[in-house]
Amino acid sequence: MGQRAWRGSSGPAVRAYRRALDRLRAAEPADPSARASILQAMALTEEPAALPALDLAAVAGWTPLWSRGERSGFHTRLVGHAGPVLSVAFGQVTGRAILATGGADHTVRLWDPHAGAVTATLTGHTGAVTRLAFGTVARRPVLASVAADRTARLWDARTGQLRDTIMLGRGDVVGLAIVAAAGRDRLIVATDRGQQYRRRGAMDVWDAETADRLDRIRDHRWFGARASGGLAAVPADQGDLLAAFAEDGDEVSLLDPGTGVQTAALAWAYDGHDDDMFGASPVPPLVVCRHDGRLLLGATVEAEIPHQGPNTVAAVVWWDVRTGEVVDSRELDLNESLLAATTAEGSGRFVTIKAHDRRIGSDDARTGLDVFVYPVAGRQTGVLRGHTGHVHAAAFGTIDGAAVVATAGADGTVRLWDTDTPPPGDRHLAGSAGGLAIVADPAQPMLVVGTGRPSVDLLDPITGSRIGRLRCQVYPGEPGHRCPDLTREAGWYVSNDHCRHGVTAGMVDGRWLIATHGNGHGVPLWDPQTRDVVRVLDDFPHGPIRFGPAGDRTVLVTGGRRARVWDPTTGALLAELGDGRFETYGPASMAFGSALGRPVVAATGTAIDGRAGISIWDPLTGEHLRRVPLPGTAWDGGPPGTSPGARLAAGTDLLAHAVGDQVRLWDPGTGTPLSTATGADGRITCLDLATTHDRVLLACGTEHGTVQLWTGPREAMTARPVTTLATFARPVHTVHISLIGGRTVVFAQATTGRLTASRIDTPLR
Numbered sequence: 001m002g003q004r005a006w007r008g009s010s011g012p013a014v015r016a017y018r019r020a021l022d023r024l025r026a027a028e029p030a031d032p033s034a035r036a037s038i039l040q041a042m043a044l045t046e047e048p049a050a051l052p053a054l055d056l057a058a059v060a061g062w063t064p065l066w067s068r069g070e071r072s073g074f075h076t077r078l079v080g081h082a083g084p085v086l087s088v089a090f091g092q093v094t095g096r097a098i099l100a101t102g103g104a105d106h107t108v109r110l111w112d113p114h115a116g117a118v119t120a121t122l123t124g125h126t127g128a129v130t131r132l133a134f135g136t137v138a139r140r141p142v143l144a145s146v147a148a149d150r151t152a153r154l155w156d157a158r159t160g161q162l163r164d165t166i167m168l169g170r171g172d173v174v175g176l177a178i179v180a181a182a183g184r185d186r187l188i189v190a191t192d193r194g195q196q197y198r199r200r201g202a203m204d205v206w207d208a209e210t211a212d213r214l215d216r217i218r219d220h221r222w223f224g225a226r227a228s229g230g231l232a233a234v235p236a237d238q239g240d241l242l243a244a245f246a247e248d249g250d251e252v253s254l255l256d257p258g259t260g261v262q263t264a265a266l267a268w269a270y271d272g273h274d275d276d277m278f279g280a281s282p283v284p285p286l287v288v289c290r291h292d293g294r295l296l297l298g299a300t301v302e303a304e305i306p307h308q309g310p311n312t313v314a315a316v317v318w319w320d321v322r323t324g325e326v327v328d329s330r331e332l333d334l335n336e337s338l339l340a341a342t343t344a345e346g347s348g349r350f351v352t353i354k355a356h357d358r359r360i361g362s363d364d365a366r367t368g369l370d371v372f373v374y375p376v377a378g379r380q381t382g383v384l385r386g387h388t389g390h391v392h393a394a395a396f397g398t399i400d401g402a403a404v405v406a407t408a409g410a411d412g413t414v415r416l417w418d419t420d421t422p423p424p425g426d427r428h429l430a431g432s433a434g435g436l437a438i439v440a441d442p443a444q445p446m447l448v449v450g451t452g453r454p455s456v457d458l459l460d461p462i463t464g465s466r467i468g469r470l471r472c473q474v475y476p477g478e479p480g481h482r483c484p485d486l487t488r489e490a491g492w493y494v495s496n497d498h499c500r501h502g503v504t505a506g507m508v509d510g511r512w513l514i515a516t517h518g519n520g521h522g523v524p525l526w527d528p529q530t531r532d533v534v535r536v537l538d539d540f541p542h543g544p545i546r547f548g549p550a551g552d553r554t555v556l557v558t559g560g561r562r563a564r565v566w567d568p569t570t571g572a573l574l575a576e577l578g579d580g581r582f583e584t585y586g587p588a589s590m591a592f593g594s595a596l597g598r599p600v601v602a603a604t605g606t607a608i609d610g611r612a613g614i615s616i617w618d619p620l621t622g623e624h625l626r627r628v629p630l631p632g633t634a635w636d637g638g639p640p641g642t643s644p645g646a647r648l649a650a651g652t653d654l655l656a657h658a659v660g661d662q663v664r665l666w667d668p669g670t671g672t673p674l675s676t677a678t679g680a681d682g683r684i685t686c687l688d689l690a691t692t693h694d695r696v697l698l699a700c701g702t703e704h705g706t707v708q709l710w711t712g713p714r715e716a717m718t719a720r721p722v723t724t725l726a727t728f729a730r731p732v733h734t735v736h737i738s739l740i741g742g743r744t745v746v747f748a749q750a751t752t753g754r755l756t757a758s759r760i761d762t763p764l765r
Contacts, residue, residue, distance in 0.1 A: 135178025175231020382422020506547025701732020
């Protein structure tokens with residue numbers, strides 16, 4: 001494909017192929033339809049300009065209609081580790097780039113980054129591989145690895161053969177480097193030995209060729225859990241230097257690795273305007289960068305915010321290694337820190353990562369997902385948004401002349417990003433999905449899109465163009481709808497972002513209504529034609545909301561610790577749904593269907609005893625009809641997908657429930673299991689189904705951003721998905737199947753808010 005084939009500046013068809021390469025390799029080679037659907041799905045999702053050139057609709061069996069929203073930056077995905085990837089490093093072997101990754105699966109993998117293929121899997125460690133470093137020993141390229149088994153291993157980077165194993169002492173390894181000093185190639189391992197050693201760390205030195213221990217250079221500052229990356233190898237004119245943090249924490253020391261003597265001290269003094277930065281000090285990691293012909297050393301300088309602890313305010317600082325002067329510093333966002341920087345000649349750039357609000361715990365799903373790209377001198381130029389788990393490490397390299405950063409994630413993948421053409425991105429975009437619904441008005445059908453912000457978009461479902469917007473005035477004085485019914489007698493608003501979290505649509509008394517809900521009190525009902533709020537229900541939902549049939553009327557069910565049934569015509573509360581077991585956590589997913597000739601509403605949830613299940617009610621009377629238990633599931637110990645985040649869909653005498661990477665089909669009238677759909681590429685995050693005669697069409701979205709379809713009779717659903725419709729960079733938030741103009745259309749929304757629409761053209765078998 002030429003020397004520029006990997007670059008993000010390549011043609012859209014090449015970019016689509018590169019993006020889809022790992023999925024294409026995993027597809028069945030003898031199934032051209034499956035491969036065509038994967039490539040077309042990637043083009044629709046990320047490279048829509050490639051669709052005319054690819055022309056795959058006839059082979060794939062479905063037609064891409066449109067996509068909209070922010071796309072991810074050009075990147076390829078490397079899949080191979082069985083668990084989180086914890087470390088990554090770029091090197092050179094015989095003039096070609098090589099990538100090394102270390103994982104929680106105890107392995108080191110060597111990759112050809114151009115082809116995206118594993119060239120060797122290095123085994124021998126018995127713990128998670130946490131640090132990697134390339135270097136040269138006796139003029140041969142070598143890879144050093146350190147694992148939680150307290151060993152360092154030296155590998156021949158050309159062959160993958162093990163050269164030596166070194167037993168390490170106590171303490172967590174926080175730095176690893178191979179340097180040349182005093183005529184020897186040296187392996188430096190920095191360890192953090194904790195409070196029992198008076199909160200000090202040590203840097204031990206081995207001869208990298210013989211594996212003999214040489215020396216302990218000196219103690220260095222202890223950082224506890226923040227210590228990773230507290231050592232950097234700095235190339236210099238007269239031999240390599242080491243950079244480490246001084247014991248007093250206010251400086252970074254440059255050391256001669258042969259003698260341990262400090263050659264320079266790099267100091268920092270804040271001269272900005274943020275009072276919270278006074279008293280800040282440098283923290284790991286230390287990174288080396290080349291910019292405008294100068295060799296720079298960078299670090300994050302941070303201080304805990306007194307009124308928001310343990311959150312931190314930070315800046316990134318760059319020192320000229322030759323002069324010791326600060327050449328650039330800039331303030332970063334809250335809890336943002338330096339991750340990696342370029343070492344190749346050219347315009348220097350670096351990447352950072354941002355943590356969640358540390359006051360609300362460490363399980364925030366948004367923590368450390370986005371990587372931000374900066375030039376050394378300038379403002380942020382892009383956001384690398386693709387991982388679905390925390391980014392543990394990053395390293396810069398060059399592929400086909402393109403400046404590339406490799407990121408290693410807790411999602412078990414490595415992503416290679418072209419930083420020459422990063423997407424501008426919105427650093428606050430994460431979590432901007434609010435669900436989908438259809439207004440099936442023959443005169444003007446609408447796709448209702450929750451945006452995750454205080455507005456709802458109304459789109460043409462066939463073209464994707466916006467035809468309207470519902471906007472809420474969250475606070476007095478802001479533009480948008482006034483929502484007068486949300487104002488109490490005292491004159492203050494009782495709703496906060498009441499359009500943010502979910503949408504649903506239904507036909508009520510001959511006209512369509514849209515219901516929305518968000519963070520605050522009140523569920524507004526909107527007329528999509530006039531864009532006015534016609535009524536507000538006095539509720540504060542903590543779960544999904546759904547319109548559905550109940551006898552001869554349409555009702556609205558709102559989720560909470562007890563689901564409630566409302567008459568949308570009068571705003572009256574008709575019933576509360578409960579079986580005595582959902583009092584603690586309430587329904588988490590909800591769907592309307594039918595069973596034994598009567599309308600039903602089903603909801604998943606976790607009972608007081610911690611066991612998950614599905615409860616089925618008559619929505620008109622509130623009568624509890626049946627509970628379908630899910631044996632062995634629990635709030636904090638069950639398999640993925642069986643928590644209150646599990647998903648439901650329902651149809652005529654059919655109930656679908658996602659459990660991990662499978663979907664189980666049930667008869668809601670009898671509670672009898674019917675069949676199981678398997679083969680999803682990860683944990684299922686959302687699903688929808690449609691029934692026609694004796695066949696079922698099931699659409700599922702996964703944690704890896706894939707939208708897949710299954711079909712078949714209720715009792716014999718296809719074991720594997722029959723096609724792929726979208727391949728988002730982030731998890732799928734919502735899928736929705738609808739009949740538009742007599743044709744089946746599947747809509748999908750990623751957690752970033754990106755949307756796709758696909759029309760099913762042929763019967764899928």
